[in-house]
Amino acid sequence: MHAYLFPGQGTQFPGMGKTLYESSELAQDYFKKANAILGFSITDVMFEGTDEDLKQTQFSQPAIFLHSYILTKTLGSAFKPDMVAGHSLGEISALAAIGSLDFESALKLIAKRASLMQKVCDDKNTGMAVVEGLYDVIVSDICKHVDGIVVPANYNALKQVVISGEKKALKDACDKLRPAALAIIDLPVSGAFHSPFMEPIVEEFSLAVAETEFKKPTCPIYQNVKGRPCDDVGQIKKNLIDQLTHPVMWRHTMLHMEEDGATEFTEIGPGNFLRGLVRQIHKNITTNGIS
Secondary structure (H helix, E strand, O other), X not given: OEEEXXXXXOOXXXXXXXXXXXXXXXXHHHHHHHHHHHOOOHHHHHHHOOHHHXXXXXXXXXXXXHHHHHHHHHHHHHOOXXXXXXXXXXXXXXXXXXXXXXXXXXXXHHHHHHHHHHHHHHHOOEEEEEEEOOOHHHHHHHHHOOOOXXXXXXXXXXXXXXXXXXXXXXXXXXXXXXXXXXXXXXXXXXXXXXXXXXXXXXXXXXXXXXXXXXXXXXXXXXXXOOOOEEOOHHHHHHHHHHOXXXXXXXXXXXXXXXXXXXXXXXXXXXXXXXXXXXXXXXXXXXXXXXX
């Protein structure tokens, strides 16, 4: 069975999507529609923007979605997923790719999500960091023993955990973890996602989700909060909201997908981050990417 994976924030890069735009009239049509829907030229930011520009949540989220979604459309009938999953933001990309959301609804929902998150980022001095080489129980324990709020946000692989929190607490946790870790890397994001810092936007995002039309997807989606397959619209919407403040259970998601018959994983969108995680979790499974 073929599983498709959709990346999230942190995979953006200057010039993303430009080759896709130049090589496909279909892609050009979608990019132009996106500019009109968003009310600004996301293509200018994607094609000409700097790392710092694309780091801003209000730009990075729609940019990554567009890169992934338009790629699925250029594949045409060759895009035949048996199951999908998306990492954080990628969950909305996945839902759009399998028909649960139409293009305009997905992009508007992402724009709303991104603007709400950007507001939190502007109000709070927060960030995220990847911890490589330590078990999640060790990382979680250290997070509990620093002053301030810092929490595990992404359980990416057996020994890769992303932590999220206010900058001082994040630095203190990283300093305590660094002697035993293989590496600690600051993420190119502007806030503490999948943490209690997102609580202030839950109500408004919930209203946006409620006002958005979702349809039954064409195949199961394995969502971040539980890591289990879902095709029920009500549960999909609830999981999407809960994801704001709950950690991304990515390793568990990949294990459950393999248990349910996945034999090939294809990452579709910018970067190759998810392929790398799959290879850490599943040593002998086929992985590839379309970017």
